Amino acid sequence: MKLSGAEIFIECLKKEKVNTIFGYPGGVVLNIFDVLYDDKDLKLILTRHEQGAVHAADGYARASGKPGVALVTSGPGATNTVTGIANASMDSIPVIVFSGQVPTLLIGNDAFQEADIVGITRPCTKYNFLVKDVNDLSRIVREAFYIATTGRPGPVLIDLPKDVTSGKADFLWPEKIRIRSYNPIYEGNRWMITQAANEISKAKKPIILSGGGVILSGGHKEVKELAEYAQVPVTMTLMGLGGFPGTHALSLGMLGMHGTYYANMAIQNSDLIVAIGARFDDRVTGKVDAFAPHAKIIHIDIDPTSIRKNVRVDIPIVGDVKLVLRDIIKILKEKGKIQWVEIRKAWLKKIDEWKKERPLTYQKDDIVIRPQFVIEKIYEITKGDAIITTEVGQNQMWTAQFFKFDKPRTLLTSGGLGTMGYGFPAAIGAQLAFPDKLVIDIAGDGSIQMNIQELATAVIHKLPVKVAILNNQYLGMVRQWQELFFRERYSYSHLDVAPDFVKVAEAYGAVGFRATKPSEVEPIIKDAIKIKKTVFMDFRVNWKEKVYPMVPAGGAIDQMLYEEEENKPEKKLRAVK
Amino acid sequence: MRHTISVLVENKFGVLSRISGLFSGRGYNIESLTVGETIDPQISIMTIVTTGDDQIIEQITKQLNKLIDVIKVTDMTELDHVEREMVLVKVAPKQEDKAEVLRLAEIFRGRVVDSGLTTYTLEITGDEKKIEAFIELIKPYSIKEFARTGKVAISREGVKKK
Numbered sequence: 084m085k086l087s088g089a090e091i092f093i094e095c096l097k098k099e100k101v102n103t104i105f106g107y108p109g110g111v112v113l114n115i116f117d118v119l120y121d122d123k124d125l126k127l128i129l130t131r132h133e134q135g136a137v138h139a140a141d142g143y144a145r146a147s148g149k150p151g152v153a154l155v156t157s158g159p160g161a162t163n164t165v166t167g168i169a170n171a172s173m174d175s176i177p178v179i180v181f182s183g184q185v186p187t188l189l190i191g192n193d194a195f196q197e198a199d200i201v202g203i204t205r206p207c208t209k210y211n212f213l214v215k216d217v218n219d220l221s222r223i224v225r226e227a228f229y230i231a232t233t234g235r236p237g238p239v240l241i242d243l244p245k246d247v248t249s250g251k252a253d254f255l256w257p258e259k260i261r262i263r264s265y266n267p268i269y270e271g272n273r274w275m276i277t278q279a280a281n282e283i284s285k286a287k288k289p290i291i292l293s294g295g296g297v298i299l300s301g302g303h304k305e306v307k308e309l310a311e312y313a314q315v316p317v318t319m320t321l322m323g324l325g326g327f328p329g330t331h332a333l334s335l336g337m338l339g340m341h342g343t344y345y346a347n348m349a350i351q352n353s354d355l356i357v358a359i360g361a362r363f364d365d366r367v368t369g370k371v372d373a374f375a376p377h378a379k380i381i382h383i384d385i386d387p388t389s390i391r392k393n394v395r396v397d398i399p400i401v402g403d404v405k406l407v408l409r410d411i412i413k414i415l416k417e418k419g420k421i422q423w424v425e426i427r428k429a430w431l432k433k434i435d436e437w438k439k440e441r442p443l444t445y446q447k448d449d450i451v452i453r454p455q456f457v458i459e460k461i462y463e464i465t466k467g468d469a470i471i472t473t474e475v476g477q478n479q480m481w482t483a484q485f486f487k488f489d490k491p492r493t494l495l496t497s498g499g500l501g502t503m504g505y506g507f508p509a510a511i512g513a514q515l516a517f518p519d520k521l522v523i524d525i526a527g528d529g530s531i532q533m534n535i536q537e538l539a540t541a542v543i544h545k546l547p548v549k550v551a552i553l554n555n556q557y558l559g560m561v562r563q564w565q566e567l568f569f570r571e572r573y574s575y576s577h578l579d580v581a582p583d584f585v586k587v588a589e590a591y592g593a594v595g596f597r598a599t600k601p602s603e604v605e606p607i608i609k610d611a612i613k614i615k616k617t618v619f620m621d622f623r624v625n626w627k628e629k630v631y632p633m634v635p636a637g638g639a640i641d642q643m644l645y646e647e648e649e650n651k652p653e654k655k656l657r658a659v660k
Numbered sequence: 661m662r663h664t665i666s667v668l669v670e671n672k673f674g675v676l677s678r679i680s681g682l683f684s685g686r687g688y689n690i691e692s693l694t695v696g697e698t699i700d701p702q703i704s705i706m707t708i709v710t711t712g713d714d715q716i717i718e719q720i721t722k723q724l725n726k727l728i729d730v731i732k733v734t735d736m737t738e739l740d741h742v743e744r745e746m747v748l749v750k751v752a753p754k755q756e757d758k759a760e761v762l763r764l765a766e767i768f769r770g771r772v773v774d775s776g777l778t779t780y781t782l783e784i785t786g787d788e789k790k791i792e793a794f795i796e797l798i799k800p801y802s803i804k805e806f807a808r809t810g811k812v813a814i815s816r817e818g819v820k821k822k
Contacts, residue, residue: 264731388719388723
């Protein structure tokens with residue numbers, strides 16, 4: 084029996100075990116929406132903006148490890164997904180976006196709601212397709228899921244012209260798939276792996292740099308095993324947080340521009356960096372020429388282009404980090420008894436000294452709420468057992484610093500692209516993947532307004548997502564840079580006219596709370612968690628607060644600014660560019 | 661350093677744009693690019709001439725390999741290989757120079773592929789040096805139109821990496 088393209092599309096999603104998609108209807112995708120109307124097994128979450136749909140699919144994917152799916156219409160529907168797609172691309176998240184397209188005969192005619200979305204998204208997808216024949220549809224969907232989820236994952240877009248979804252074809256599902264020009268490498272090179280193991284056992288001051296690839300590959304157990312077995316301290320990139328327990332004695336927390344003093348010092352003084360699924364972003368390395376001057380670098384990554392892109396690498400290993408780490412651990416264990424604890428004693432002692440010298444701190448305050456205090460309280464009250472999403476800026480950095488992530492897939496944050504407005508829709512996606520888990524978006528008053536319309540989505544689907552707004556009435560990170568590097572000229576970073584977030588929440592049918600004093604913080608968080616509804620918490624925080632430590636852009640990562648230098652004018656001068 | 665990179669790709673629409681987009685998006689330079697079908701009509705071959713230091717060339721070949729539609733990338737510069745390109749040039753020499761133009765074509769083993777009342781169209785094939793030398797010599801004879809293919813390259817039999 085022949086099915087319509089729309090029916091084939093739905094069958095394909097079921098074959099891929101998709102039960103939740105995010106989307107927004109429009110003219111040329113009505114064929115599909117009409118089939119969805121009767122379907123009992125496939126749930127479409129109607130967001131209030133296509134960008135929200137893609138971020139929600141992305142959050143769903145990050146939290147669950149399964150691909151996220153979005154369905155939108157042509158033209159503006161499709162172009163609204165671009166930020167979400169670029170965001171998923173930078174952070175290697177398997178998101179599959181289906182966009183409607185005008186009928187094939189009209190393509191190129193500047194038809195109503197036509198956009199060349201395949202052309203527009205070419206540089207920010209892992210791959211994209213324009214389906215020209217309904218007979219190709221099922222194979223293309225199969226290939227799209229395969230490409231999105233294998234190798235280094237990433238977003239894939241499929242453009243569906245209207246006549247393809249209305250056309251008829253037999254539904255043929257290719258069980259096995261092979262793309263001759265796409266063969267990701269999973270097993271690492273044996274010789275390189277042996278070299279790596281040798282270096283790890285020879286090193287006096289080694290450090291593991293664990294990135295987002297560890298979480299994507301599910302290699303967190305292996306990282307822990309390697310760290311504990313060979314007594315190697317671990318620092319993480321923003322994307323890597325949760326890949327190694329933040330409460331572990333060997334954890335140094337995050338490194339880089341707003342990394343901990345001890346992580347950055349350890350990197351700069353190390354003699355061996357074992358970089359695992361990390362890509363040496365400029366926010367991690369600071370000034371590249373001054374990065375880890377004494378260290379050999381082992382770089383394990385499934386994407387060959389990540390290796391030697393930004394930093395020199397001594398031992399490159401292309402492969403799946405989980406498999407490669409298993410091999411390295413095996414070789415290390417075969418080496419027989421090595422007195423790891425003895426060998427590492429001096430190095431770990433040095434790191435302990437750094438930890439004591441400059442721990443992460445902030446000013447305690449009885450009068451004004453400090454934003455870090457809010458995050459510490461959320462951590463204490465939840466005992467770390469929550470899925471945390473963030474927006475971008477100060478809220479994101481304080482979360483990375485003050486919330487200790489012990490498990491992978493519990494921090495969902497826009498790392499590469501730095502997308503304000505990501506956290507709230509991502510929290511909605513995560514909540515749909517895990518209806519019984521506590522999901523909290525830690526936001527700023529700027530970021531939350533970038534996708535605030537998704538309150539409607541959260542409320543209508545009864546999603547008990549919590550949003551903690553660290554409200555300082557500024558674009559805080561922009562303000563911080565302006566204070567430090569632009570002589571306190573706060574050009575267009577003051578959000579003095581802001582909505583009443585409590586009333587906004589209530590207007591949408593959610594619950595709103597406000598805290599203006601430190602003593603109100605804890606009760607409000609506890610109440611918000613108790614209520615099984617969407618809750619906005621408006622924390623009025625100290626507007627002058629800055630994220631420290633901080634490496635000024637272009638500086639070496641051990642050249643940090645610290646909070647206690649706040650009032651030393653000569654130190655401030657150093658930072659002025 | 662200048663590199664000639666040979667790329668086997670799926671013969672699909674959009675592939676050229678993926679490749680050129682990779683170069684423009686990452687700030688790499690394309691000096692010349694040729695595309696044509698191979699014996700297998702599903703596969704095309706591109707020959708790209710680009711310049712960069714070792715790190716850039718390494719990134720270019722890796723990034724090319726990463727594209728889903730790319731089947732194989734060969735940096736010809738690392739191999740013993742043959743390179744050719746072709747120019748078509750329409751010249752309008754003065755009456756007294758016509759013989760000289762024809763002689764030049766002969767010296768470069770070119771051919772006259774079209775001749776009119778006032779013009780000759782010459783075809784010259786060769787490696788870059790030869791083509792450049794020919795262009796230098798033909799310039800004084802009033803070039804009306806000029807078309808150059810860009811390089812194609814192929815490895816010699818049984819060669820290993822240099």
